[in-house]
Amino acid sequence: MIVPTWRDDDAPISRGPACRPRRPASRRLLVQPGRPRHRRLRRATGDPDHHRRAAPAGRSGSHARLEDHDRSHRASAQRGPGLSDPAAPRPGRPLCPGARRATDSDRRRRNTPHPRLRPHHRLRAAEEPPTLPPAPRAGRLDRLTMPPLDDHAVCMLRIALTPGLGPVRAARCIEAFGSPADLFSASPAALQRIQGIGSVLAPRIAAGLAASRDLADRQRESAARLGATIIARGGADYPPLLAELEDAPLVLFCRGRLSADSDDRYPVGIVGSRVCTLYGLEQSARFAGALARAGLTVVSGGARGIDTSAHRGALDAGGRTIVVMGCGLAHTYPPENVDLFEQIVADDRGAVISELPIETPAVAENFPGRNRIISGLSLGVLLIEAGARSGALITARIAAEEQGREVMALPGRVDSQASRGALELIRDGGAAPVIEPGDVIHTLENAARHHFQGTHEARFAPSPQGLFHADPPAPVGLSPLQQRIVALLTEPASADQISTRLGLEPAALRTELTVLELTRRIERVGGLFQAACGK
Known part of the structure; x- marks a missing residue:
């Protein structure tokens, strides 16, 4: 393809068609095969003859013009505002009324080369390509600050990353072998005797335990990049309410600060439907704000609708909130809540946690499992608005039937499909109706007293x-x-x-x-x- 470029000197060229008017010598087009069209340079330096200067020998016209342009920029920056400064007064040309003089930010912006003023991306074969700085090598443990973990936490992390070992099976194995560390020396025959592990699963678990060290190192490395911590079950920082569950997560990946023994000692879960009404959004923010001002930490799933409104209501009231993710911390779901989650972490207003490995994407099958964590972290769960098939009903059912938590529901319009599930739960006696934030505090008072005295596990034990x-x-x-x-x-x-x-x-x-x-x-x-x- 033949592409015209601007001529750089006054060498004679053929006129072309007779009907075409002859251009000035400095503006004629030179037709050369394989050369891209050169875009006209912005005359940021104020030099009227900038485009007329001929290129020195050995340099292409377009590259010479680019280099001269950058040199003019540097010279202009050294001599400061003058005749080349468009904002400076010129002889015989005073400032117009209302015009302002150049500020430091204007000069910095003017003296910064424009992104287009770079060597062209198509270079001749004889020219040397630009030298780029070497890219940083990812995955270097010595260049990252690894989260401090004791031996118990490392073992629990390795067990959590082993395929075939969920929280219940892992707890049985730890109880059978005495400690998490002793589990790594167990033979397939010994693992086979554990309830729920047969002859087919035992060799896979043994192989997974042996290969889990590298997986754990990669998770710690990813946690260091995100500034996340790893909290292991059985550790001092693990939430005591969550530790009461039989299927409590082995580890929690946490961004922010989770203070289960002080600031987050009395949490309450607020859940509801993603597809909600304006009434649901208003009441979610109202209840969350009032409970946060009363000293309770609002726990929810960070989803669209009721969850997001509850988190924002707690933050607006100056309280704390905990987001339980259904994906790894390297992902944000829903993506529009990235600023909300960052505000929670940056302002020390709570935590964003997940039991899933850090790179786990947001898939549908991971979200029901996080519901037990929302209710397990809480003294009770408040259902704001939920349809007949809402996933929030799963959280309410788990809280009441499996964990013995208090369950409350906010009544809605009897003809509203958005409140159908909550109304049926109240009708069947599965939830206590509440109409004021004080009703929630009154319902949780007994559970909070047992939690304060250390008898909460006995109080709600099945x-x-x-x-x-x-x-x-x-x-x-x-x-x-x-x-x-x-x-x-x-x-x-x-x-x-x-x-x-x-x-x-x-x-x-x-x-x-x-x-x-x-x-x-x-x-x-x-x-x-x-x-x-x-x-």
Whole structure:
């Protein structure tokens, strides 16, 4: 292809078609095969004859013009504002009314070469290509600050990265072999005797444990790049409420500060649907802000809709919030919340955590698993707005049935599909209705007291099932009121139903129910109470 370029000197050329007017010698086009069209330079230096200067011998015209342009820039920067400074007054040309003189930022911007004023990307074969600085070598452990981990945390990280070992199987293996470190010396035959590990899975787990050291080093390296920490189950920094769960994560990858023993001691989960109404967004921010001002940490999943509104409500109130991700910390989902998550970390207003390896992408199957972490971190869960098939109902069900957490729901319009799931949960007795933030604090008061006294795990521990496996009741005498309550609970009933039937105030009834649960006379099944087996 023949491309015209501007002529650099006054050498004679053919005129071309007779009908074409002859251009000045300095502006004629020289047709050369294989040469790209040269774009006209911006005359930033103020030199009217800049484009007329001939190129020295041995240099192409376009490259010579580029080099002269950069040289003029440097000379202009050294001599300061003068005749070449468009903002400086010129002889016979005073500043126009309202014009301003050049500032330092203007001069810095003017003296910086334009991105287009660089050597052309197509160089001749005889010319040397520009020398680029060597790219930094990624993956160098000596160039990164590795997160400090003790031997226990390193072992737990390696176990968590082993295929086939989930939280439950890993806990069984650690209990069988005595410690996490002893698990790495176990043979496939020994692993095969663990419940849930057969002859097919045992060799794979043994091979995975042997190859887990390199995986753990890469995770620590990735955590160092992100400024993240790794919190291992059984360590001093691991959240005690989450540690009560049978399937608690072996490790948590954390950006920010997770202070489970001080600032984040009393967390509350706020969940809801991604597809929500304006009413749901307003109430989520309202409840989150009020609870944050009361000293509670708001825990949610960082998703669109109710979750995002809850996080922002807590931050606007000057409180703390924890984001439980459904992907690795190297990814942000949803992507529009990247500024929100960075604000939480940069302003020391909470943490962004995940149990998944750092490079894990956001896929649908990873999100239901994080729901148990949201409820496990919390004293109770508040359901703001959820449809009949919302994923937030999974969190509420896990909190009530598997973890024994308090579950509350905000009533919505009875004809609104966005509130259908929450209304059904209230109707079936699976959640306590709340209409004010004070109702949430009142509901969590008993659980917070047990957590403060260190008896929360016993308070919410699941009761043994079956007639012949139940332990005998503690030898504690019952008051007449307590006997009436036990006699009434031959069938499951909610606290409101018991209060109505016995004519008791809710506060007085709650105290008696707590005593009966601690003495194992009654047990909680979701949001209902019933007499314990054999009682």
